[in-house]
Amino acid sequence: MPILRRTLDGLYALAAGLAALSLLGIFLIMVAQMLLRQFGVQVPGSDDLSAFLCVATTFLALAATFKRGELIRVGMVLERFPPAARRGAELLALTLAALIVGYITFWTGQDALFSWEIEEVAQGTVPFLLWVPKLAMPLGAGLLLVAILDEWIQVAAGLRPTYVLAAEDRAARGDFSAEV
Template identity: 30%
Template sequence: MRTLLDRLFAAAGYLAGLFLIGTLLAVLASIFGRVIPGFDLPGADAYAGYCTATAAFLALAPTLRRGEHIRVTLLLNHLPATAHRWLDVFCHCIAVFMAGALAWYSIRLVMQSHEFVDISTGLDATPLWIPQLGMAIGTSLFTLAFLMDLILLLSGKTLREASPDGEPAHIE
């Protein structure tokens, strides 16, 4: 199950990269639309924003799984091993709750936007539930990644493999 979830998180990371490329293409289209007569893509600025937001949310889970989120470990590293473990478990419980709440309200926002046929105010008139899907999926995967880390912690396993020089594989 862990391998399957790690593949899912990796796929979300690659998809986030594709949305970054989408941001680039939308910005270039907007620039060329201003420079080249007759070439216009209405809403290109809005699409760049949608792609950027989707990329950011989809990248949350794979970044967490790779241990690349910033963690303030000044206190954590000075605790005995048992206290370190339990504080880490406590923090992960709070993180699961907060990420879960964010996912819940993101999904709810998508459902309400779809139900009320909410569209963007720009020239593109995009149904807003479509770009909001990236946030809902990204936050749901983020919650799942935190839950996976919490389960690993509770089972007594370490979250990240150490690098060859003995340092943790994540930035602190």
């Protein structure tokens, strides 16, 4: 099991790293636009590329954010249950989350596949192939689905969810930044 745990945690970290690179890309595009504007030069396709990177940043960060307990969840309700009922409610919440994220993963994957099949391109100044940026959605949502199922298995085995432990660890250190 440790090799599977390291592999999953590595995937979550890799996706978070790619999200950070996407965010850096947005920053660099904006700086380039700002600097080149002084010389009357525009960066072709910069608006489209920034939008694509924004979507990639959001979706690729989902799994790592979930595992760190930094996504909005129903914790305020679940914390009120006694431990036995809390486990059942947590499993129910994770099951519903898995169903919803599975649905999102499937349909965003279908959309990316359809864009690839018809060779859909962006209508902006640069005809980007749209299946490439659309791929970030099913990949990020799919990895979030894996993270949710990962937590479901832990909770079903009687362990406390990783996201709860991470939130408790932050609170013990006096870090309430994720709670704001």
